[in-house]
Amino acid sequence: MSEATARGSTTINVQSLDENMKLEEKGPLGLLWHSPVEAPFRLSGFAWYDQERLFRRMPVNDSGKLPQAVDYLANCTAGGQISFRTNSPRLAVSVELVAAADMYHMPATGQCGFDAYIGTPGEHRYIATSRYDHREQSYECILFELPESTMREVTLNFPLYQGVKSVSIGLESASEVLPPTPYASNKKVVLYGTSILQGGCANRPGMAYPNIISRRIPMQFINLGFSGNGRGEPEVAGIISEIQDPALLVLDYEANAVSHELYSQTLPEFIRIYREAHPEVPILVVSKFRYALENFNPEALQRRLRMRQIAIDVVGKYKQQGDHNIHFFDGSDMFGGDDAHECTVDGSHPTDLGFLRMADALTPTFQQLLSRELE
Incomplete structure (x- = not known):
C-alpha cells in the first residue's frame, strides 16, 4: 500500500482489496x-x-381511492x-x-x-x-x-x-x-402497517419480519407495509377488505398514526370496515416497540404508552361487543431487555437482529391464531 493510501488521501476501493467483495464478471451465463x-x-x-x-x-389506482403515497409505495415489491x-x-x-x-x-x-x-x-x-x-x-x-x-x-x-x-x-x-410444496392452507395472512412492516431497513429481503415468519408458517403472506404512510385511512381499509380468503389480518400501523386523536379515530373505523367484509377472520392489533429516544426523552415514552392504550381500549371495546376474534399484542418488549437499543439502524427502523427478535416474539401468537389453518 502506498504512503498516500495509508494516509487516507485517496479513495478506498474495497472491491480491489477484498476478493470476497468483488462483483462477478459479466458475460453469457449459458442458462x-x-x-x-x-x-x-x-x-x-x-x-x-x-x-x-x-x-x-x-x-x-384507476378510481383514485388510494392516497397518492400509498399508490406509489404499492409498487415496492415487499413480501x-x-x-x-x-x-x-x-x-x-x-x-x-x-x-x-x-x-x-x-x-x-x-x-x-x-x-x-x-x-x-x-x-x-x-x-x-x-x-x-x-x-x-x-x-x-x-x-x-x-x-x-x-x-x-x-x-x-x-x-x-x-x-x-x-x-x-x-x-x-x-x-x-x-411445483413447490403446497401451502398448508389456501388462505392468506394479510399484514398492514408502516416502513417497519415493509422491511426498512433489512440488509436483504428475507430478513423483513413477515418474510421470517413466512418461513415458519407455510401460508401465503401479503405484506402491505407502506413506508411513512400506514395511517389507517378508511379507503385503504376498504381495499384491503377485498383480498379474498384471509386467514388473519395484522394491524401494525401505530408508528405512522401521526397523533393520538387520529389513531383513536382510524383504528376502530378500520376494524369496523374490515368486519363488514370478514365477520369471523382473526384480527391482531400490534403496538410498536420501544424507540431508542425513549431512554432519554420521557415525552417520547409517554406518547407511545398513550398510543398503546388506545389499541388496548379499542380491542377491549370490540371484545365487550362480542367480537372474540380480535386480539392485542403488546410490542413494547419485542426487542428484548437491556440490549434492545442495539436493534435498530436509526433508533426506529430495525436491523436484521431487530427483525429476527420481532419475528421470534410474534410467531407463537401467529401460530395460535392460525392453528385451524395449520392442522
Whole structure:
C-alpha cells in the first residue's frame, strides 16, 4: 500500500482489496430463462396479480381511492416470493427495476435485491443474495452454483423498497422444474402497517419480519407495509377488505398514526370496515416497540404508552361487543431487555437482529391464531 493510501488521501476501493467483495464478471451465463409467473413456479405476495399482471401490492389506482403515497409505495415489491423445485446446480436472476438504489440507511441488497433460500417449509436455509452494481437499474447475476444436480426446493424473496418491472429465473437447460410444496392452507395472512412492516431497513429481503415468519408458517403472506404512510385511512381499509380468503389480518400501523386523536379515530373505523367484509377472520392489533429516544426523552415514552392504550381500549371495546376474534399484542418488549437499543439502524427502523427478535416474539401468537389453518 502506498504512503498516500495509508494516509487516507485517496479513495478506498474495497472491491480491489477484498476478493470476497468483488462483483462477478459479466458475460453469457449459458442458462435457460424462465418466467416465474407461469407454472410450475408459484408467485405469491401480490393479491391482485391475477387481475392486473403487475408486481404490485395494491390494485391500480384507476378510481383514485388510494392516497397518492400509498399508490406509489404499492409498487415496492415487499413480501413477494417465487417458489419452485429444481435440480439445477446453478440458479440466476435477471431483473429490471423501476429505479436504482437510492437509500442512505438501507443497503441496495435489501432495497433492490433478491435473496434465495433452499429447503422445504420449516426447513428453509439462506444461501445467497443478488450481487450487482447498485448504481444500475437492471442486473443479471448467479445466486448459487452448487456441485450436485440434486432436487432442491427454492424460495426467492423480492426486493423490499423498489419496484420490479420484470424478473426471469435462469436454470441449467437440462434441469427439471417442479411445483413447490403446497401451502398448508389456501388462505392468506394479510399484514398492514408502516416502513417497519415493509422491511426498512433489512440488509436483504428475507430478513423483513413477515418474510421470517413466512418461513415458519407455510401460508401465503401479503405484506402491505407502506413506508411513512400506514395511517389507517378508511379507503385503504376498504381495499384491503377485498383480498379474498384471509386467514388473519395484522394491524401494525401505530408508528405512522401521526397523533393520538387520529389513531383513536382510524383504528376502530378500520376494524369496523374490515368486519363488514370478514365477520369471523382473526384480527391482531400490534403496538410498536420501544424507540431508542425513549431512554432519554420521557415525552417520547409517554406518547407511545398513550398510543398503546388506545389499541388496548379499542380491542377491549370490540371484545365487550362480542367480537372474540380480535386480539392485542403488546410490542413494547419485542426487542428484548437491556440490549434492545442495539436493534435498530436509526433508533426506529430495525436491523436484521431487530427483525429476527420481532419475528421470534410474534410467531407463537401467529401460530395460535392460525392453528385451524395449520392442522
